[in-house]
Amino acid sequence: MTQPSACAFVPERAESSVYTRGEAIVKRPEEPKPRSDEWTLCLLRVRDTQDQAAFVQLFNHFAPRIKSYLMKGGGSDTLAEEATQEALATVWQKASLFSPVQASASTWIFTIARNKNIDAIRKQKRPEPEELDWIGDKEDDASVALETSQEESGLRLAVSKLPQAQRTLIERAFYGEMSHSEIAAETQIPLGTIKSRIRLALERIRHDLAREK
Amino acid sequence: MTPSNINHHLTDAVLLAYSAGTLPEAFSLVVACHVSLCPQCRSALDGLEAMGGAVLEQTETTALSGGALAATLAKIAKDPTGSPAKSYRKSSFPSPLQDYVGGGPQSVKWRKVGGGVKQAILATDKTASARLLFIPAGTAVPDHSHNGMEMTLVLEGAFSDEVDRFARGDVEFGDEDLTHTPIAEVGTDCICLAATDAPLKFKGIIPRLLQPIIGI
Incomplete structure (x- = not known):
């Protein structure tokens, strides 16, 4: 389903600022880069201005995917439908906690759907890590969102780019079709290489945040 | 960010199972506590959750009922902010553990298991069990091996065994192949959070007889 993207306001090619907190902003000519994703911008609008039209766009995009995900997790059509509605309501209710430094909208919404899968479909509890205190500077969020989505x-x-067999393994893991011991026995999942790419990026962002503190 | 002193981290498989939401509750508690203390594993978890986001993006769609959006908006109108975030006291226990104990180390209801060692079993579902262990400084936990998987996270003090030294934030993994005698370091009592999906097997006859009684 393609929705008109009212939230996508970041131009395709523009002069971007390299984000270095606490120091002078360095300008450099933009290389062709992906746009900041429209769903993150929608979610920021929900968070900052309780924008209902932006919420409807998120709903139309994510709810049908979350419903499939929850049915793969073992939910009946009725149960998955109800849990999907609850997950989307949680997106609105918890929007104030969304930080584009941590995640894109699809990643953040995935964690909400996953937690709904655990408590509503599997009737289990999930201990969550301690929340980090993000220093909120909402004016910077659009540029940070761009960096995260890149x-x-x-x-x-x-x-x-992974071979099909490895991609299938990752999907099966996230669809809840593999236990921990099955994952542990499966040496084909190339987590190290994938993780290190994003790990470095996130650590750099965090380091910048800590310096400002 | 202070540089972390943690040397023993979670495995990729455990982090992936946690990010996918398929780890038993008791192990999830250990993961949540380690991630609370370990920026490196938190970053790795963020990366894996981003993979989860990518998988969700390319999941096929299933149509919702005609009234789904209206029903969701009605849920929001009824409860626009959801339940408020809980607040926690500063403690050597990360907030996910405080949820189970009702506070920090002072709130633990310890039971003696002999030799000065104390434990408290935490209320999790039965797929695996979690407990806190208190090992007085300089004391050894009896020689034992493991049936299934065991994860032990150090919260206070430190212990050493045949494998290495483990201090606050470090996780030791045990399985069928590990038989060890952890000894708490002299100077500070050691508090650990341990999760296991099977009872421990002690090597000596007396601990083995006691095992069903003391429940470790």
């Missing part, structure tokens, strides 16, 4: 699209590119 990192994530690099990650997606890396995943899409």
Whole structure:
């Protein structure tokens, strides 16, 4: 389903600022890069202005995917439908906690859908790590969102270049079709290489944040 | 960010199972506590969750009922902010553990298991069990091996065994191949959070007889 992308306001080619917190902003000519993703911008609008039209766009894009995901997790059509609605309601309710430094919209919404899968479909509990105190500077969020979505699209590119068998393993893991011991026994999942790409990027962003503190 | 002193981290397989949401609750608790203390594993988890986001993006769609959007908006209108975030006290126990204990180390209801060692079993589902262990400084936990998988996270103090030294934030993995005698370091009592999907096997006859009684 393609929605008109009212949220995509980042131009394809423009002079971008290299983001270095606490120091002078360095300008450099833009290389062709992916756009900041429209779903993250929609989510920022929901967070900052309770924009219902932006929420409807998120709903139309994510709800049908979350419903499939929850049915793969073992939910009946009725249960998955109800849990999908609850997950999307949580997107609105928790939007104030969304930080584009940590994740793109699809990653953040994935974690909400996953937690819904655990508590509503599998009836289990999930301990969550301690929240980090992000120093909120909402004016910077659009540029930070661009950086995060560029990192994530690099990650997606890396995943899409994997051999089919490895991609299938990653999907099966996320669809809940592999136990921990099955994952552990499966040496084909090339997590190290994929992780290191995004790990470095995230650590750099965090380092910048810590310096400003 | 202070540089982390943690030397023993979570495995890729455990982090992937946690990010996919398929790890038993007791192990998830150990993962959540380690990630709370370890920026490196937190970054790795963020990367894996981004993969989860990518998988969700390319998941096929299933149509929702006609009234789904209206029903969702009604849920939001009824409860626009959801339940408020809980607040926690600063403690050597990360917040996910405080949820199970009801606070920090002072809130633990310890039970003696002999030799000064104490434990407290935490309420998780039965797919695996989690417990806190208190090992007095300089004391050894009896020689034992493991049936299934065991993950032990150090929260206070440190212990050493045949493998290495483990201090706050470090995780030791045990399985069928590991028989070890952890000894708490002299100076500070050691508190660990351990999760296992099978009971421990002790080597000596007396601990083995006691095992069903003390429950470790």
